[in-house]
Amino acid sequence: MNYSIVVHGQSRSFPEGDPFRAAAVPDAAVQVHLGTARDEVPDSEGVDCSLIELDLECLGVRTGEAAGAEGDRRIGFARWQVGEREPSGLVELVVQPASNPAALEAARTVFTEAGFSVAVCRDFSGRILDRLLRPYFNDALRGLDEGLASAADLDKTVRLGLGYPEGPIALLQRLGLVRHHEVCRSLFEAYGAPAYAPARRAVVAAERRQ
Amino acid sequence: MSTGIRTIGVAGCGTMGAGIAIVAARAGFDTVMYDLATENLERASTQIGGFFEQSVRRGKLTEEAADSAQKAMVPTSDLADLAACDIVIEAVFEDLSVKQELFHALDLVCPSRTIFATNTSTLSVTEIASGCERPDRVVGLHFCLPAQLMKLIEVTPGVLTAEDVLVAAWDLCLELGQDPVRTSDTPGFVLNYIVVPLNNDAIRLVEAGVAEPAEIDTALKQGMGYSMGPCELLDLIGLDTQIRLCEAFHAVTNDPRHAAPPLLRRMVAAGHLGRKTGRGFYTYERDAMFGG
Numbered sequence: 001m002n003y004s005i006v007v008h009g010q011s012r013s014f015p016e017g018d019p020f021r022a023a024a025v026p027d028a029a030v031q032v033h034l035g036t037a038r039d040e041v042p043d044s045e046g047v048d049c050s051l052i053e054l055d056l057e058c059l060g061v062r063t064g065e066a067a068g069a070e071g072d073r074r075i076g077f078a079r080w081q082v083g084e085r086e087p088s089g090l091v092e093l094v095v096q097p098a099s100n101p102a103a104l105e106a107a108r109t110v111f112t113e114a115g116f117s118v119a120v121c122r123d124f125s126g127r128i129l130d131r132l133l134r135p136y137f138n139d140a141l142r143g144l145d146e147g148l149a150s151a152a153d154l155d156k157t158v159r160l161g162l163g164y165p166e167g168p169i170a171l172l173q174r175l176g177l178v179r180h181h182e183v184c185r186s187l188f189e190a191y192g193a194p195a196y197a198p199a200r201r202a203v204v205a206a207e208r209r210q
Numbered sequence: 211m212s213t214g215i216r217t218i219g220v221a222g223c224g225t226m227g228a229g230i231a232i233v234a235a236r237a238g239f240d241t242v243m244y245d246l247a248t249e250n251l252e253r254a255s256t257q258i259g260g261f262f263e264q265s266v267r268r269g270k271l272t273e274e275a276a277d278s279a280q281k282a283m284v285p286t287s288d289l290a291d292l293a294a295c296d297i298v299i300e301a302v303f304e305d306l307s308v309k310q311e312l313f314h315a316l317d318l319v320c321p322s323r324t325i326f327a328t329n330t331s332t333l334s335v336t337e338i339a340s341g342c343e344r345p346d347r348v349v350g351l352h353f354c355l356p357a358q359l360m361k362l363i364e365v366t367p368g369v370l371t372a373e374d375v376l377v378a379a380w381d382l383c384l385e386l387g388q389d390p391v392r393t394s395d396t397p398g399f400v401l402n403y404i405v406v407p408l409n410n411d412a413i414r415l416v417e418a419g420v421a422e423p424a425e426i427d428t429a430l431k432q433g434m435g436y437s438m439g440p441c442e443l444l445d446l447i448g449l450d451t452q453i454r455l456c457e458a459f460h461a462v463t464n465d466p467r468h469a470a471p472p473l474l475r476r477m478v479a480a481g482h483l484g485r486k487t488g489r490g491f492y493t494y495e496r497d498a499m500f501g502g
Binding site: 080088089090092117118119120121122124127128129131132133135136139140143146147148149150153154156157158160161162163164165166168195 | 354360361362364389391392393394396399400401403404405407408411412415418419420421422425426428429430432433434435436437438440467
């Protein structure tokens with residue numbers, strides 16, 4: 001399925017040079033809005049589906065909301081990544097209560113044809129993966145601080161016991177404690193739950209970055 | 211590296227106990243399998259026989275090795291038969307008083323040199339040890355399900371565990387061909403400390419309507435390279451088991467993330483326990499998996 005790209009700023013999901021950008025064509029019926037600038041994207045006539053890249057914000061920030069009746073041909077998306085590098089092959093699609101099913105189908109098709117896996121969720125802060133993984137990373141970081149086990153043993157337990165390809169400590173060290181801190185702060189602000197409060201090691205990393 | 215351990219007792223022959231017994235016998239140890247209920251012993255013996263048969267068929271073990279391992283296993287419902295063991299690993303019900311009573315009874319049977327190991331996944335090793343006369347010879351050895359396949363063992367000293375006992379337990383894990391990690395005696399050690407709240411968080415996402423189970427599992431598998439998503443894992447371990455873990459864990463920590471989510475309780479009340487009942491977050495027919 002053909003798609004065009006509209007650039008609103010720097011894209012985390014598909015930075016310049018990404019093959020997904022190169023495969024775009026002009027004036028397609030599906031428009032992919034890239035960039036983390038929080039501009040409102042209109043539900044334009046003549047466009048079957050507007051795909052709006054999200055960072056930490058909800059889709060409603062970019063579309064407006066209507067007391068639970070919001071949703072049209074605008075679908076949110078974000079390509080998952082733990083930190084600041086190595087975006088994954090997973091795109092989270094974000095729908096609202098009244099999202100257009102044909103637009104969602106078009107969104108699925110665009111990304112799956114481009115070689116991505118897709119997971120659909122409703123418009124909640126943190127979507128699926130940040131909601132699940134940030135508390136898990138925080139647990140691991142706190143466990144390390146509290147002497148639950150060494151970093152190596154924490155990681156080994158998770159790899160051998162759960163079959164995860166990499167343990168949480170090594171993963172965060174490699175891909176970005178600072179981004180973890182940024183995401184956690186946003187989730188903590190949204191939900192107020194202690195599980196999202198950034199762990200001490202993430203706070204230290206963020207302060208050192210400053 | 212020699213622990214001097216030649217005979218291993220396994221107390222409690224449910225799924226976990228049978229798996230531990232396989233690990234011990236397969237590694238060449240004389241293995242005494244104790245369970246009060248003879249039907250548990252019979253079921254475990256049948257399962258163990260089936261496991262070794264399959265191992266031979268798949269070329270994982272020679273017929274001689276499988277025969278020799280099975281001959282090394284002695285089932286008994288008489289606690290006194292554990293007297294000759296150098297270490298007894300308990301895998302009885304996850305209840306503090308049950309484990310304490312067992313170790314108290316073993317005190318009267320086993321010589322003072324015998325190490326008592328607990329396979330608890332959520333309880334305190336120190337508290338379990340406090341129920342017997344040899345708290346310095348009690349250590350945590352938490353095997354992972356299925357024990358006969360999983361290499362990981364969490365090795366946990368209690369407050370009073372003697373250093374030589376910890377070293378012997380660690381070396382035994384290596385002799386068993388397992389991969390030990392050392393953890394502190396805190397609720398859930400590492401594995402359940404990580405996985406119980408993670409699974410509960412996934413259930414709460416389903417409950418809140420954030421995403422369907424299949425979408426959550428896809429996200430974690432494709433986004434993180436996990437072999438299984440949390441909803442698939444919960445169906446595999448059993449939703450009733452997750453409730454039991456939560457109850458044991460939450461009672462100790464009081465952390466709301468460790469409490470069983472209401473959706474989990476509703477599913478269990480409806481008989482949707484996961485794979486074992488053919489329905490959990492997914493529906494299972496003839497072992498095929500369908501979207502929930």
